[in-house]
Amino acid sequence: MASSLHVNGDRRPSNTRHPTAPPTMMNSHFAPVGENPSREQYEHGIQVIDEDKEFNQHLSTYLSIEKIIPAGFNYHLISVFGSQSTGKSTLLNYLFGTEFGVMSEQERRQTTKGIWMSKNKRVSAVKDANSMADNILVMDVEGTDGRERGEDQDFERKSALFALATSEVLIVNIWEHQVGLYQGANMGLLKTVFEVNLQLFIKDSKTIAKTLLFFVIRDHIGTTPMSNLRNTLLQDLSRIWSxxxxxKGLENSRIEDYFDFAFCALPHKILQPEKFEEEVEKLSHRFREGYNDPKKSGLLDEGSLPVFLPQYHRRIPADGFPVYAEGIWDQIVNNKDLDLPTQQELLAQFRCDEISREVLVAFDETITPLEDKQAEGVRLGQPTVLAGLGPAMNVARSTILKDFETNASRYHKGVYTRKRAELESKVDTRLKALFQKQLSAANKAGVEQFSSAVSAAVKSGQKKGNNYDFAHIVDSEKAKALAKFEEDAQAVLVQGASWSTYQADLTLYKKDLEEVSARLRKDEMRRLATRVERWVRSRLGESVGLEFNKLGTGRGGSGAPEHGDRPATEKDLWDRIWAVFTETVESAEGRFTDRARSFDASPDEVEVGLWRLRRKSWGVLRAKIDEEVMEGNILLKLRENFEDKFRYDESGVPRIWRPTDDIEGLYTKARESTVTIIPLLARFKLAATSAPPPLDAWIGSAPASTSSADEEDLAPIGGVDEDEGKSLEEEMTVLNDTKMQDLLVRFKKTADGVYVEAKRSAIGGMTQVPLYFYGLLLALGWNEIVAVLRNPLYFVFLILIGVGAYVTYTLNLWGPMARMTNAASNQALEIGKEKLREFLANTETGRQAVAMSGRGESIGMERLDRQGKKKVESEDEDEI
Ligand SMILES: Nc1nc2c(ncn2[C@@H]2O[C@H](COP(=O)(O)OP(=O)(O)OP(=O)(O)O)[C@@H](O)[C@H]2O)c(=O)[nH]1
Incomplete structure (x- = not known):
């Protein structure tokens, strides 16, 4: 394994800028990352900071490729320190399977430049909860004491600070023979580490984590026991610390307050290669598995102790690490005071904002289409109740907050809490708008639904003969509407959102429903008023008509009998009409009030309704009176009245006129009596007071709650609306003077006609055949009668004619016989005419005669036509 990690200097690729190039070949620049960066590109890890102190912007790409980014806190960072060319890279490659560039044995020059990072590539053998292998990041730091940098210790100091600010464990790589030396044992470097650590502590002594200094002693021959080496190192460290x-404030601090120490020795790699590999494998296991089984541990130190203790962790979430590292490096490289808490806060702000944006993408995907739909509805003036809005909002809200919490809660608590509140408020503003619009859509839809449901129920009730209870309909529909609204509102409640309450909207909805109910009730009142008016119209039509009809009997006038049921007099016609009118309207008022109360109309509404009813009823009465006094109608009544007085005697028996009767006297009396009715009819006044009825008082003044809409369709009435309407006097004038005169003239003409007729019938009685004429006829025709009776032939003939006539009568054959005779005579006439034409056609004079006869025929036909028309007309008149 070791040999495979060694890169032969001769075989190394030439100077390249590719990130996968071995560190020896890398110059100060960062290699560009291809369009699709892959793992292979980073097989040697990534140069986080180059020798020119530039930070690599591709660190996050690398961590993404290595799948570290989503790890949260579940990752570890180790840095290795030590003098140049002391086998640091070799050690890391053994321990973690990394492929850091290693110097060939022949050369002794710097290989690692800047700071490199790589992920552990050795897979954990045991995959259990304690396994750390997957997410261990190692940083190979440029060696100290390098001849390349000479006296310049700036980079050494800066890299130490950077490693300390980011790493949990610092591996200090020293050769055994360096122990006890100042420079060789890196005591200078350690002094630097301690100093910068103290710097960090000044800023924040509470949250800064402890660091494990892991000393790896290389080329341990074994002559000096490990414990001695450790003690020597510890003494040196204490001395440096002192x-x-x-x-200020940290004068009495002890080195143990900030650092833990671990020690480990490895055999000589060249002289004892097998042993070296064996020991290095054990050490690797300890790092990768987090601990070593004490029994199995063959390490030269207390190898069973865990390496990664929670207190060492820098608490930088993996996804924020690149930004944090860059921020830290920026501070270090610019020689600014490194203030880790501030850096962590800045990082938290940056990451929280980034996470907010990320989680908002999914939120937008769900919520924006819903917002668009709502906006579209509002734009079209038809806000819609969106189905499934509630669950969508709940899921979107809980998901975004949960996602934010998962990713952002690892950052600075204060910042996280603030950013969470910001995000929550941003999300809630939008959800609240959706919620409110949904409720207002539900309100609108509910109110419309309520209104149309009530109207529909009323309509169906009307179809069933107005058999419905308006108040009940309104109550039940209102209950349904409220239940539906609550259901809709419940469905969009957002869990955990304090604003998600609909009580105020429910109250508003109730108010809206009340308003609509009031409007509907008003409509219902109108309908009721119309029905009652119709009833009043029909009742008045009948009863007022009857009163006027009584005028036609005429026996209420001068010829009225003194006994029995006294018929209606003409004088108190208006009294009776007024009484009938007021009675009818009052009874209608009763009906109106009862019904209006049944649907909860307020007393004010009832009062207005009654006032309108009285005003409208007066209009109805007035129209009926106008109809009754229309020219034709009233003339007929007057004629009837007159005829009644003229044609009937005081006992009501029809008069048969005789020439001896005082027709003229009776005519004059009857006519005068009827004529007196005309001025009586002309004005509506009561007999007792001779003044118009108290219409104003009876109607009463408009109630205070009357609206202009209530008065809109009311005809102005005299005395009530003086500006527009007629005066009360005019209102009570039924016939004006001109009309009266005209009526008088016409009536007189009619009466004259009746009189002439009566006169004619009296004279007509004289034209009857007197009885003596029949005696004279018998006396003069006696001889002829006797002659017929005596002569048997005549007598038999007479009997035969009598029998024939009787038979014809009994068989009802007189009609057919008459028609037959008629037809036969017509036929004969036609034939005769034909013959005559034929005869005359033969002579010149004859033709002239024919022409003349043709004219005569057409004249005759015309006459016939005229007669026919006349007949039809007279038939029509009979039908009317
Ligand atoms: N004696 C000895 N030599 C070693 C050991 N490990 C590595 N080497 C050799 O030391 C040389 C330097 O090794 P590197 O791993 O490149 O050392 P480095 O500390 O990373 O060097 P820089 O990165 O330049 O600081 C190489 O030639 C290795 O073969 C060891 O344990 N003992």
Missing amino acids: TLSKP
Whole structure:
């Protein structure tokens, strides 16, 4: 194995910049890393710091390739120190299977330049919890006392500081014969190490870790026992420690406070190669496995003690190591005071930010599409309730925080806590926006759903004959809406987020539902009002119509009987209409109030509803009155009224006019009586007061809670809205003067017609055949009657005609016979005409005659047509 690690100087590749080149061949520059850096490129490890003190930016690439980055704290770092060409690289190659460049035996010149790093390549034999093999990093530090650097100890000091700040174990490689010497035993270097360590402690005496100084004594011949060597070294170390000028506060500190010591001796590699390999193998095992079984341990020192104790660990997470190392080196190389806690804090900030960005990528992948969807919904004015939002938010939040914690919690606690809070707040701001938008979408959707569900239920109730309980519908739909909202809200609750509560939103939702309920209730009130108005209209239509119809009987006038049920008088027509109106509306009010209360309408709403009902009802009444007093209608009523008075006597028996009757007197009386109705009809007033009814007072003033929308569809009423409406006087005027005059004239004409008819019928009675005329007819025709009766032939003929007529009558054949006769006569007439045409066609005069007869025929036809039309018209009139 040893021979394979030795690189023959002659066979070494020439000077190259490739990172895999052996250190001897490397110049001060770093080798570029290819597009896809591979393990092979780093077979000799990586030159972390070159001889020109430049830090290698590819350290993190190397650690990634070696899979150290995700190891967290589960890695170890060992550095080796010692004089130049004392077999340090050889030792590391044996111990860890690394391939650091080794000087050939023939040359004695520096091979390791700067600081190299490589991962342990020897696989642990025992894979158990104590196995350290996988993640051991070793640093091969440029040898001290090299002739190449001469008196310049700057690099030596800087590399010592760097190794001390990063490594848990410092292997001090010395030859046995160097023990006891000052320079050869690296006592100068150790003094440097102690000094820089003290420097670090001044800054932070609490958190700085202890370091294990592992002395490996090479070429141990065995004449001097190991214990002597150890004691000598310890004495030397104590002496160096005592000579150090310690900073204030640390004057009494002991070397053991900062360092642990381990010692190990290896036989001569050239003289005792087998023994050397045997011992070095044991030492390797001790490093790789963390400890050695004391029984099996054949090492020359207390080889069973573990090498990597937790207190040695620098507590730099592996993923932050490259940044930390670079920061440390930057400080060292620029001769700044190395303040490890500050460096750790800076590292923590840097890494925490980086980790935040990394974990946010996965978070964004889940959350951004959801945010986009929501934004799209809002943009289109249709915010949508996103399905699966709650679980997505919960998973995204817990994942990001967990990932952050896993990676970042290893860093400086204070920084980590602060950065975690920052990340949490960043994440929560976005989640909260999602949460809020989801709730407001749920609110909107819920309110719409509630509104349409109530409307649908009301509609279906209306279809079933208005058989529904509005309050019940609203209550049950509201309960459903609230349950749905709570369910939606519960589904988006984010575990562990203090802002994730929906009580305020629920309250807002309840308020919104209340508002919608109030609006729906208002609509329902309107519908109720419309229904009640319709009811009022139909009731008023009937009862007011009846009252007006009573006018037509006319027996309430001058000819009214004094006994029995006194018929409605014309004088108190308006009183009765007012009474019927108020009664109807009051009963409608009762219905309205009962129903409105049933769906929780407030007293104010009921009051407004009733006020609207009264106003609208008046409009209905007014329209009905206008309809009744329309020209045709009222004229008919007046005519009926007049005819009633004129054609019937006081007992209600129809009059049969005789020429002797005082038709004129009765006509005048009846007409005058009816004419007095016209001014009565012209104005709505009560008989008792002769004044219009107290409409204003009855309607009452608008309640305080009346909105402009409530008044929108109301026709202005006189006295109530003076600006727009008619005055009360105008409102009560049913017929204006012109109309009255016109009606009077028309009525008189109608009455005149009735009078003329009556007069004609009285005269018509005189045109009847008097009885004596029949006596005269018998006396004058006596002889002919006797002649017929005496002559048997005539008598038999008479009997036959009588029998024939009887049979025809009993068989109901008179009609067909009449039609037959008619048809036969028509036929005969046609034939006659034809014959006449034929006859006349033969002569000139005849043709003229034909032409004339044709005209005559068409004239006759026209006449016939006219008669036919007249007949149809008269039939239509009968139907109406
Ligand atoms: N006598 C003796 N020689 C050794 C031993 N180990 C290595 N060597 C030889 O010492 C020489 C230097 O070995 P390196 O391993 O290159 O020494 P180094 O300390 O790494 O040298 P630099 O890196 O230049 O400081 C080589 O020729 C080795 O063969 C040993 O245990 N005993």
